[in-house]
Each structure stands twice: as structure tokens, then as C-alpha cells.
Amino acid sequence: MKTLLKLCAIQVIVLIMAGSVLAQEKAASVSPLQAYYEVKDALISSNASVAGTKATALINAIKANEKTNASKVLRDKILFDAEHVAESKDIEHQRDHFTSLSTDFYALVKAVKLNDKPVYYAYCPMKKSYWLSEDEAIKNPYYGNKMLSCGKVAEVLK
Numbered sequence: 001m002k003t004l005l006k007l008c009a010i011q012v013i014v015l016i017m018a019g020s021v022l023a024q025e026k027a028a029s030v031s032p033l034q035a036y037y038e039v040k041d042a043l044i045s046s047n048a049s050v051a052g053t054k055a056t057a058l059i060n061a062i063k064a065n066e067k068t069n070a071s072k073v074l075r076d077k078i079l080f081d082a083e084h085v086a087e088s089k090d091i092e093h094q095r096d097h098f099t100s101l102s103t104d105f106y107a108l109v110k111a112v113k114l115n116d117k118p119v120y121y122a123y124c125p126m127k128k129s130y131w132l133s134e135d136e137a138i139k140n141p142y143y144g145n146k147m148l149s150c151g152k153v154a155e156v157l158k
Contacts, residue, residue, distance in 0.1 A: 032068060033114045035061040036105055037134050039085060043098055043141035044148070048091040055085035055094075067112045074111070077104045095142050099129040106132060109157060121155040130154065 035058035042051035059082045062068050068075045081101035085094045106121055108114065109132065120133040127142040138151045 030057060030061045031114065032058065032061045032065050033109065033119070033132075036101075036132060039082075039098065039101075040131055040133065040141045043091070043095055044139045044144060046091055046144035048089050048094055051091070051094050052086050052088065055082045058082045059086060065114075067114060068108065070112045071108060074104050074108045078108065091144075098131070098141060099127070102129065102131045106130060106157075115157060119157040120153045121157060122151050123154040124151040126150055 035054065038054040039051055039058055042048075042054050059079060062075060062079060062082070068078075078101055081097040081104070084097040085101070088094050088097075109119055117134065120136050121130055122133055122138055122140075123130050124140055124142050124147075126147060129142060131141055133139070136153060136156075138149050138153070140147055140150045143150060
């Protein structure tokens with residue numbers, strides 16, 4: 001009976017460790033750019049909770065991607081803003097940090113070529129801020145449904 005309990009305990013520990021490894025591999029498999037897009041999409045939907053969760057995934061993707069180490073200054077600035085988005089439940093605070101996160105992420109994408117598809121660098125004249133998008137169609141993360149189509153594509157990164 002004791003042997004059976006020991007075997008069960010060992011199996012539980014192995015399963016927990018395997019789950020942790022799988023979670024780490026999943027985080028590493030998400031590209032930083034895709035993780036950024038997911039934060040942007042949550043802000044478009046005005047969902048602060050999802051934006052926080054996606055910002056945590058962005059932090060993990062940045063830390064797991066070797067290319068982001070090319071510019072430690074940009075990496076640290078992006079992580080700073082992503083941490084604020086992750087920790088806040090206030091959508092406006094998240095959007096304020098997304099502004100500088102986007103500016104720095106744009107510089108990182110240009111510096112280390114994180115994209116294999118076109119990236120649209122869009123501008124919101126009301127917020128006087130930029131963001132990155134995988135689509136040419138404007139969906140503004142700064143105002144959500146209030147001004148969803150406010151903005152224009154300022155540059156296309158190929």
C-alpha cells in the first residue's frame with residue numbers, strides 16, 4: 001500500500017513538472033509580435049482583464065526571444081510598460097502605457113526584424129500616438145468602440 005501511494009505521489013509530481021514545462025514552451029512559442037497584437041486586440045475590445053493577461057504573455061515572449069536582447073534598452077522599456085499593463089485593471093492606465101510600449105516596440109521591430117509579414121504602423125491623431133497592427137484596416141486600441149476607426153497607416157514595415 002505504501003509503495004502504491006509513493007508511486008501515485010511520484011506520478012503527480014511528474015505531471016506537475018510536465019505541465020510547467022509545457023506552459024514554458026507555449027510561452028516561448030508565441031512570438032513577441034503576436035503577443036503584442038493580442039494586447040492591442042484586448043485594448044480594442046476595452047477588456048482590461050484580458051489586456052493584463054495578454055501583457056503577461058508579452059512579457060514572457062520578450063524574455064524568451066533571443067532577438068529582443070539585441071537592444072537591452074528597448075527591451076527593458078518594453079518590459080516596464082508591459083508590466084504596468086499586466087498589473088493594472090484600469091483600461092486608461094493600460095492604454096497610457098501601451099502608447100510608449102508601441103513606440104518602443106516599433107523601434108525594436110525595425111532594429112531586429114521580428115516580422116515575416118507586413119506590419120502596419122498606425123497613427124491616432126486624437127491621442128497623438130502610434131500602434132502596430134497585422135492588418136491594414138484601422139482598429140484603434142486607444143479609444144475602443146468610441147473611435148474604432150480613428151487613425152491612418154503611417155508606415156508599412158516589410
